[in-house]
Amino acid sequence: MMKVLVMDGVAEEGLAPLRQQQDIEVVIGEKMTEDQLVEVIGEYDALIVRSATKVTSRVVEAAKKLKVVGRAGVGVDNIDRNACTNKGIVVVNAPDGNTIAAAEHTMAMMLGLARKIPAACGKLKNGCWDKKSFLGVELRGKTLGIIGLGRIGSAVAKRAQAMEMQIIAYDPYISEEHARKMAIEIVTLPELYKRADFITVHMPKTKETYHMINKEAFEQMKEGVRIINCARGGIVDEAALYEYMVAGKVAGAALDVFETEPCTDSPLLQLDNFIATPHLGASTQEAQINVAVDVAEEIIAALRGDLVKNAVNMPSMSPKLLAKIRPFLDLAEKLGKFQAQMLNGRIEKVEVVYSGELARYDVNPLTTILLKGLLDPILQENVNFVNATLVARNRGITVVQTTTENGEDYNNLIKVNVYTDKGKRMLAGTLFQGNDMRIVNIDGFRINAATTGHMLVVPHIDKPGIVGKVGTIVGDKEINIAGMQVGRVELGGTAIMVMMVDNIVPECALEEMVKIDGVLEVKMVSL
Ligand SMILES: NC(=O)C1=CN([C@@H]2O[C@H](COP(=O)(O)OP(=O)(O)OC[C@H]3O[C@@H](n4cnc5c(N)ncnc54)[C@H](O)[C@@H]3O)[C@@H](O)[C@H]2O)C=CC1
């Protein structure tokens, strides 16, 4: 039975797919300290959190069976991704489910600021009918500066356009074409600060974005600017914001997120023109069901060893791409595993060439799984789809990946050259119609071998008697020979024999074979 710990009040409706699994037990956790989580995490195979639970390196280290951490939401800054990656734990999020909720909350904040609704409401509830103090401004005709034009930023832009605002945006990672299609003007950050009446941020908290809205930024802004942060606490420097609000340069600010959460004692909370909500951007019924369902499906996929769509620490892919490349993933892993058993010496470089139809796809996931196949049998540590690239890099292995339209004689071909301190090995495989996986080349010798079972790979000098002698040794060990292939380039030169056998041939028999005159090397490969 696999156990999933669900924290932070993830919507029950969304957990139904998990509860339907016969072999998965769902445990709803109460709020825990780091120490408490460290104590219990060892029993769990999966953990689901929102933003409150911090999945620190200590928690990850204490995990014994943990395979996946799911974030029922977007931001994963509360999860130590590096620690998870090192340990081969998948981190998944649910990036689409709360976009509208966060965008609508941003609009609510903007309107609340423009019309001072919270302060007016508060005064009225205290028995004061004050019409004079709450003269507002209209959104129509104002310039909205959006920093971070991703899912939420774009959804905010669309809604603000309906309010007849002019939208300018700064996002160094999106194309101008994308912005132009949405009738948004891309500008530099200083220009955005200079022109915007309202500024809203919608990017992750990173080293780059931490305190991005600081004194220096406020200095460049318009008198009377209004600031909204429904993204992450810390993007706006709260001390600087307070200073510029008190000085009157910032006419109003609305924060849904704070550098330290929960936050109940910030001096900002004393200011009338400051609006705050306790990290409610994603808190709609709809969004909570969406993200819970999405994350539950991803958790099931990860626990079953299937590929997940929204992994944040490994190559993930759209269902469409996944459907296309899934059979190639199996082939790539087999090629890696095959090469691992053929190698002599320390791996220095892995070169993967994808050709034919493969040149049209994103082949990064193929290289990752090939590395997993290659490194997992060799290394003591657990190598998987999450940490394979990192493990290779940490071991100083150079990985080169190229694509070419020219598939030689095949519709598709994956060729792997592995360079070690003892030389180079080449292996190529293809997928024929009907997902028939084949090894078609070993070290330059053309063959046609299946990618399952056990095989003896014997490079030798092409001369009579060798195949028979190898076969006799196999037979003496009572091992059945299921099939055989010989690849050679020229008569009397070197050749390769691939003998399919029903069982693993013992080491002592391999030693006997190496002594046969003309045998150059003997490798036992099991796939
Ligand atoms: N308050 C809440 O409850 C919620 C907060 N969020 C937060 O909102 C933020 C945005 O979420 P999404 O739009 O879904 O993410 P996204 O990944 O679709 O968009 C983020 C955008 O920020 C841009 N960006 C990254 N670094 C930047 C930089 N230095 N300067 C300018 N732009 C930069 C990226 O290019 C990307 O276009 C995240 O931090 C997320 O955690 C999301 C949902 C709810």
Ligand SMILES: O=C(O)C(=O)COP(=O)(O)O
């Ligand atoms: O999805 C996000 O990034 C959020 O910030 C939502 O946080 P929450 O799940 O409401 O704690």
